[in-house]
Structures are given as C-alpha cells and as structure tokens.
Amino acid sequence: MSVLRIVFITPYPQGEAPSQRFRFEQYFPLLEKAGFNISIKPFLEGADWKVIYRPGEWTKKVKLLIKSFFKRSMLIFTLFSADFVFIHREAMPFGPPIIEWVIAKILRKKIIYDFDDAIWATDKVSESLVSRIIKWRSKTKAICQWSYRVSCGNQYLCDFASQYNKNVIRNPTTIDTVNVHNKERFDNSKKDNTRIVIGWTGSHSTLKYLTAIQPALKIIAENLPQVDFMVIADRDPHLNLPRYYFRPWSLQTEITDLLKFDIGIMPLPDNEWSRGKCGFKALQYMSLGVPAVATPVGVNTEIIDHSKNGFLCGHESEWVAILTRLVEDADLRKKIGAAGKETVINHYSVESNGTTFLSFFQA
16 A cells, blocks of 8 residues: 655744644644645745845845745646645745646645635735735635645634635644643642733734733732733733833743743634634633633634633723733632633644544544
C-alpha cells in the first residue's frame, strides 16, 4: 500500500504563527503515526517572514514578495504526486485564487481548505479600494466551491462555507494539553496583599481590541493597587496604565509567561470579523488554569459557560465588577481556572479533536 502524501500550503513558516501551530501543525505527529507523508510550503520563509513584519524597508519587502510570488507559482509543478493539498487561508496573500484553481481544476487534487477567521470580510474600517482589490477577499467563496472538504474553526465560519460546499467540517482551534499547555496556574496560596496580574496575549493585529476596555482597566488600577497589567505580544501597545508591563512574545517562553497571569482577558468588538474568531486567547488561558474573561461575541459564548468555567463581559461596568471579584477572591480564581482547563481538555484539545482532524484525509 502506497504512502499518502499531504502538502500543506501556508502563509507563514512552520512554528511561527498561532493559527498554523494550533490548527494543524500540532497534528503532524498524529498524521505521521497514521502513515502519511507530509510537507509544508510557506509563502514566506523564516528570514523573509521577519523582514515583512519589520517597519520600513519597503524596497526589500517588495523584492521579497516578488520572489515569494514566483516561488509559489513554481510550487504547482511539485504537486503531481500529492494526494491531498491542505490550504490554510490562501495560497497567496493577494490577487485572485489562480493557484487554487489550477490545483483543483487542472491538477484535480483534493483540496482541504482551512480558515479560522472571517477572511471574506475585514476589520479595517477605512480600507481603501486599492487594498480591497489587492486582497481579493471574494476568493474565499471560490476556494470553498473547489475544495474536497472545508475545515472551519467555528459554527459561524461553517455556516458561511456551507453555502458553497456540502463537505464542511467544524474543526476548532485546539490546544496540546499533553505536551505544551500541560501546566496549571494554582494561585489559591496567594494572600490578599500579593500582586495579582491581569494579562492579555496576542499579535500586533489584535492589540487595538485592548483599547475598548482601557477605561475599565484604569478603574481597576485606581481601586485595586495590588493589580499589575501584563501584555505578551510581538509589539508593545504602550498602554496608559500604572503598573503595566510588556513581555515580547517568544515561543520558548510562551507558557512560562502565560503562567504569570492570574486572570486572562479577551475583549472583542461585536462585528462580522470578530464573530469569525475562534476563541484562541480564551482557550490558552483556560488550558493553563487561568480564569478567562471575554466579550460575549461569537464562539466565546460557546466556549465559556458564564460564571462556571469563565466569565463573559459586555459593558464597562461588567468588566469592572467581574475583574474586581476575581482579583479579590483567590478561591474563585482557582475554581474557575480548574473548570476552564477541564473544558479545554474535553472539547478543545488535540486529544479530543484528533479523530476529527484525521477525517479530512479519509475517503
């Protein structure tokens, strides 16, 4: 029996982007154990990826994008022996889906199309016409139509994809609770006069979501001097808060840094883009026994059972009340944290979702 080959077409290098790490890269050992041969083909290589997200250097960036475009175009000629082509988000970050069309219609390969955001929409309020044309977001609909199966991170995304493809599978963003997120934040030993850390983690593209709850955090800072505020990201948002600390994100220190949180927050606006989010921040907090406090938008309302395994806050007064309660009650933090961890293990872990992921590559 021949070994089946899966080619993963991705935007980013392996091990760099959370969407890739927690949607499919952590399943590579499972696929290899099941007998698949896998390879990953990023649009941007490691060194190029770092340049693209640095400020300035526009000439160098344009050259890198042109190089990546031609390299991606040549990828087509390496796919003849592939049994499945797993495409995360898009083959190229601009222009129409020509690569996907060739793979589906000319090479007639089985595409597994995966996305974890409402990528047919945007969260940029004043996006220019030129930018909309370059992004060509209508490609999402077309790729869904051409795909063998579609992998979506939540029901909202599934509902969109189901308009164009009958083989849509809900594949939640998951956490490796055995090998990576395998520690727990026990804080019940803390006394009332010790420091309590309210934390947030994410990328530069989601830092703007912190702005909405800064007034609530300022009230917390004024009324509860034992509270520190910590952000883990690839860029410092320079929050106007006392006792604020920034920690640059690093794969090597990610878990250690997250374990410094006593409370994890996930504010979101209520719009089409946010409803496509897959609750990753909340899941990270919960997997480590850190109580999560999130806006009741999209999948957050499915992951979090309010006041049982986490908390949902809409208005400023709710954020202040719930964060104050958690800061002042160590036993509540421990109870909610433990319940959140159990939720992740049972419903949003690699172990609980392994069978679903393998089903994408079955006849």
